[in-house]
Amino acid sequence: MFAYALRSLVLGLLVLVAVAFIAFSMFRFVGDPVSNMVGQEATLQDREELAERLGLNDPWPLQFARFMGNAARGEFGVSYRQGRKVSDLIQERLPATVELAVLSAIFSTVFGVMLGIYAAIHRTGFVSNTIMTLSLVGVSLPTFLIGIGLIYVFAVELRMLPSFGRGDVIKIGWWSTGLLTESGLKSLVMPVLTLGFFQLTLIMRLVRSEMLEAMRTDYVRFARARGISERSIQMRHALRNTLVPVVTIAGLQLGSVIAFAIVTETVFQWPGLGSLFVNAVQFADVPVMAAYLMFVASVFVIVSLVVDLLYFVIDPRLRSQSRLGKAH
């Protein structure tokens, strides 16, 4: 297992380098930051000098090499948009995104699994039919619309929840949290629902179909024949066997939720990494874009590593196989 983890880590590093390489080959198409960085009075010579100073005139492989050299030393430069250190910006924005992503992952997993089990057990009831229909809405409705819809109902009409921002946050070291204040918690409700809704429906539909599959297998039939209670069969035998694909999906979804909360963050003016990235793209803020993409790639690498390791915990067969493998 240790060798396996090490191999994954080396592969992960390769992925990071590849992502940076592709990113730098594409930055040319995002545009030229210089025209955003100077006012309309700037002369042609001013622009040229700035581009030269920032090394923007160099061929992109050279820019890539310089970026990798600096990144290896943990140096990501200064944002062209804000004139602040990129590492500071990412560190500042990370808590907002992580809190949002983790809460919506918990929300979608807990409710997704529960509703999925319910819909699998009561296959034909009115309630589960309603749940299934609503889940179709969740899969097909764009996140943007869900967010705006929630804002109009709960912020404009009912005035119960704030329409934007994180509310008051409390600093714990460099981490800022909205979980400890009332306005912070209120601010989390709508973004979490919006971001988690798609994941929820996905997990629910997956659990339901896997459950239905498992209920048809031989071991469930034998368990019934042995007179084990239906509840115990459902929860201990069927559900456990549905978990492997669910963990895979939920894990990878957590990665994409952290990485691509962009739409939700934009709708709710959530000060996380997603909105940082959107602003960076519009400004052609190369240092921020590069660092953000590296960050996202690392998240995916780590999440898939953790998911792989979780298989060992959930599925006893994998454990025994690796033990057998050692014995040989």
Next chain:
Amino acid sequence: MKTFSKAFLAVLAVGTILASGVQAQTLKWARSGDSLTLDPHGQNEGPTTTLNNHIYEALTERDAAGKLGPALAVSWRVLPNDPSVWEFKLRPGVKFHDGTPLTADDVVFSYQRAMQPTSDFKGYLTSVADVTKVDDNTVQIKTKSPDPLLINATNSILIMSKAWAEKNNTTKAQDFKNKEENFAVRNANGTGPFVLVSREPDVKTVMKRNDAYWGKGEVPLQVTEIIYTPIKADATRVAALLSGEIDFVQDVPVQDIAKLKEDQKIRLNSGPENRTIFFGMNVGAADLKSDNVDGKNPFADKRVRQAMNMAVNRAAIQRVVMRGESIPTGVIMPPFVNGWTKELDAVPVGDVAAAKKLMADAGYPNGFSVTLHCPNDRYVNDEAICQAVVGMWAQIGIKVNLVSQSKSIHFPLVLKQPAETDLYMYGWGVPTFDSNYIFTFLYHTREGSLGSSNGTGYSNKELDKKIQSLNIETDTAKRNATIAEIWKVLKDDIVYIPIHNQTLAYAMKKNIDIPVDVSNTPKLKMVKFAN
């Protein structure tokens, strides 16, 4: 008895508060983008200068209508014996937020800082040779040659404290090549009506009233606290106003204006902005890259340009694309700029038949094809305007291939030398409120520091001479006559096809009334709360 005295004290306290009018009045302000930096010389960009103007001040300031008036300077003059020296008398008794007094040293320091290579305001001060202190309350600016218009740049150069900048190692304007953040990017010490309390970029900036403000008796200064929040998504920004979480929204999306006007709790003010939208044509190239005409440039023929100008139905663009929120124009200059006349602004009559005839006369009876470059995230409805003109030009046989893309890609096409576009959309504001600014950047031959935004290749040497003479002509009447002459030539030459002046819309709660500021830099020290 005890209860009575308590009640009495309470009444007394309330009475005192009401009498002195010191209720805490917080104003929550939102617009689509955040300021980029607090460094007063770091970025010459709309939201940045708007926010910085609440903390810092310049020698002069412009009111909502664009009229120049005194600020940190109480008076100024050109020295009678030397027309190349401007002298400013500073306002006595002004203090920075840290309590230190404003002196001539701070002004000299700030101008020198703004003239450094990394400053984004050096373009305003290219004519300046030297800035010197005469005494504690007097500063002289010497220009390389007489510069009658220098005064128009003084409202843009914000004054910071020399001692503060030296103490915090921020004597140079922010530099993107640095590895560390410049102290002035997130800290500020100005003389303005509001003091910075906290700043989280892209999240929230809090300012409180400067109770020691020099202009306390002259301006209302009723706002005690400003909470400034950028809200990027249009729908969310409007929702935040409707839900009462925001008091004042600066960038109201065009599609929401009608709805907000009907809302009883909302006040909507709209008015012209200092920005004209127009199309530029590559008239200078021998042959166009994107057209299907070989060996010659159709835009070089004035009749083609006339035809295209006539084919644009500005009234339709105003009505359909802009939903009434624009002012069609016949010249690339908003009305409050020196040199504007009604005749220049006359919108050409849309006449497709006459335009077709001009095309035929020019040798293009069947038209030609050409690529139009357009931004899609810079001006109000920019892409939709381009789509509209594509249809209008098709009527006279010009097949336009529309390419609309992000501002970061669009503007470099125009600003490269030579420009990499044959036909493009552009917008221009005139911060100096004088025609010379338009001539210098958009019409002068592109050479040296002149004509930097002229992507048309237009070059008229005789006109260039006249444009340059404006920089040194000190006789106002003579100067204005030259401006009129230049515009006459330009109106006839049609290098640019003017579309409209953009209008601005501000939405706010009913208890405040913030007029639309032509430079789009609203001044919250002027806000009064109605009861």
